[in-house]
Amino acid sequence: MEPVDILIQAGWIIPVVPAGELLVDGAVAVADGRIVALCSREEAERRFQAAETVSLPDHALIPGLVNAHTHAAMTLLRGITDDVPLMEWLNDHIWPREVRWVDADFVRTGTRLAVAEMLRSGTTCFADMYFFPDAAWEVVRETGIRAALGLIFVDFPTPWARCPEEYLEKNRALLQNCPADDQIQWLLAPHAPYSVGDATFERIAELADHANLRVHLHLHETAQEIHESLDRYGERPLARLDRLELVNECLLAAHMVHLTEEEIETVAERGVHVLHCPESNLKLASGFCPVARLADRDAALALGTDGAASNNDLDLIGEMRTAALLAKGVAGDPEALPAARVLEMATLGGAEALHFDHCIGSLEPGKYADIVAVDLGRPETQPCYDPISQIVYAATREQVTDVWVGGQQLLTQRRLTRLDWTALKAEIRPWEIRLAEPLEQLE
Numbered sequence: 001m002e003p004v005d006i007l008i009q010a011g012w013i014i015p016v017v018p019a020g021e022l023l024v025d026g027a028v029a030v031a032d033g034r035i036v037a038l039c040s041r042e043e044a045e046r047r048f049q050a051a052e053t054v055s056l057p058d059h060a061l062i063p064g065l066v067n068a069h070t071h072a073a074m075t076l077l078r079g080i081t082d083d084v085p086l087m088e089w090l091n092d093h094i095w096p097r098e099v100r101w102v103d104a105d106f107v108r109t110g111t112r113l114a115v116a117e118m119l120r121s122g123t124t125c126f127a128d129m130y131f132f133p134d135a136a137w138e139v140v141r142e143t144g145i146r147a148a149l150g151l152i153f154v155d156f157p158t159p160w161a162r163c164p165e166e167y168l169e170k171n172r173a174l175l176q177n178c179p180a181d182d183q184i185q186w187l188l189a190p191h192a193p194y195s196v197g198d199a200t201f202e203r204i205a206e207l208a209d210h211a212n213l214r215v216h217l218h219l220h221e222t223a224q225e226i227h228e229s230l231d232r233y234g235e236r237p238l239a240r241l242d243r244l245e246l247v248n249e250c251l252l253a254a255h256m257v258h259l260t261e262e263e264i265e266t267v268a269e270r271g272v273h274v275l276h277c278p279e280s281n282l283k284l285a286s287g288f289c290p291v292a293r294l295a296d297r298d299a300a301l302a303l304g305t306d307g308a309a310s311n312n313d314l315d316l317i318g319e320m321r322t323a324a325l326l327a328k329g330v331a332g333d334p335e336a337l338p339a340a341r342v343l344e345m346a347t348l349g350g351a352e353a354l355h356f357d358h359c360i361g362s363l364e365p366g367k368y369a370d371i372v373a374v375d376l377g378r379p380e381t382q383p384c385y386d387p388i389s390q391i392v393y394a395a396t397r398e399q400v401t402d403v404w405v406g407g408q409q410l411l412t413q414r415r416l417t418r419l420d421w422t423a424l425k426a427e428i429r430p431w432e433i434r435l436a437e438p439l440e441q442l443e
């Protein structure tokens with residue numbers, strides 16, 4: 001018998017590898033944090049001597065979900081301002097508060113809260129874009145989740161840096177002092193075409209080439225962004241980025257709501273990763289990403305929630321349902337974005353975008369054991385003819401019971417194992433009091 005650390009037996013195993021077949025009544029064997037084998041329960045019992053066996057006959061196992069676009073620490077701003085469009089939300093409500101309150105402690109507490117929420121909804125890896133990425137880095141290490149953290153660039157002063165030179169200096173120092181590994185990757189994160197000028201984008205293109213880094217930004221989010229770019233630069237933001245040599249498979253473009261047919265073709269041909277955030281786009285009434293048309297052209301697609309201040313949750317189980325339903329409504333076609341395609345976007349598609357697909361994104365021997373167990377044995381998801389249909393169209397995040405990252409169990413029967421919720425709640429409370437202060441008093 002082969003010795004392994006854990007044997008997880010489950011009613012269904014959904015590997016999500018392109019040719020991977022659904023296993024009914026199967027098992028995953030894990031050793032040294034990695035998947036050793038996927039097989040039937042009987043074969044696993046014959047082959048493996050496990051230190052720990054977990055039996056989940058009513059559950060489906062899926063790869064850990066990958067949130068491809070968020071601003072983790074913005075959990076502390078959840079619900080602070082709702083029901084306004086993007087630029088009013090940013091200019092009048094979010095940015096004034098960020099300037100006043102965001103510091104390393106804000107980011108530590110907000111990111112801890114985000115990690116708690118993400119693990120409890122099956123997310124095991126996320127792409128972050130926020131100030132003080134060094135503080136997010138600490139929390140990722142402390143909690144055991146995986147992340148691709150953004151090295152921020154904006155052409156105006158913020159609590160993180162005062163001028164373009166300081167952003168560059170801080171980002172270079174982080175790259176040097178905190179080397180990337182299989183738990184944390186770095187991304188270059190210019191905020192958006194309207195907050196970053198050509199000179200900064202030129203530096204970013206150089207750094208991306210030199211340090212082999214990907215570039216994560218907000219792109220074509222609103223009609224206003226396109227109009228302002230035409231007025232200021234005489235070109236649409238995607239064309240401007242193309243002139244700056246950034247439109248390629250290293251570009252991670254969040255939103256991509258407003259796209260011409262020609263732009264859809266360019267994005268697909270060049271391998272740009274589109275980070276689709278349907279709930280944030282709906283809530284800010286930014287428009288509808290043509291995700292079915294992008295999928296028809298085989299564009300690289302991933303799924304994100306955006307921050308908790310515009311979504312207002314970090315729930316990828318719910319986001320998958322919204323993405324699937326919205327795509328059908330927008331395309332006028334019930335065949336648009338089937339459940340299996342959405343699950344692929346939320347797992348392998350995200351891992352590919354974040355440059356983590358060599359080690360996560362699907363359940364395959366050799367990859368890390370980033371595994372999520374979803375309880376389908378509840379009234380809400382019975383009877384179960386098709387577990388993928390149940391997960392995307394019927395289940396809620398409360399049905400995520402157990403989560404492993406690299407073979408470490410970070411959620412056990414919905415209880416967080418490395419985060420102390422009582423202590424975290426106490427840490428959140430002073431922020432809640434400060435942030436509730438009316439804006440007029442900040443001026």
Ligand SMILES: CSC[C@H]1O[C@@H](n2cnc3c(O)ncnc32)[C@H](O)[C@@H]1O
Binds near residue numbers: 086090
């Ligand atoms: C430079 S750190 C990230 C920056 O982005 C802001 N933000 C949050 N959500 C959105 C969005 O949907 N579009 C544009 N900018 C967004 C956040 O408040 C930070 O300032």
Ligand SMILES: [Zn+2]
Binds near residue numbers: 069071218306307
């Ligand atoms: Zn965003």
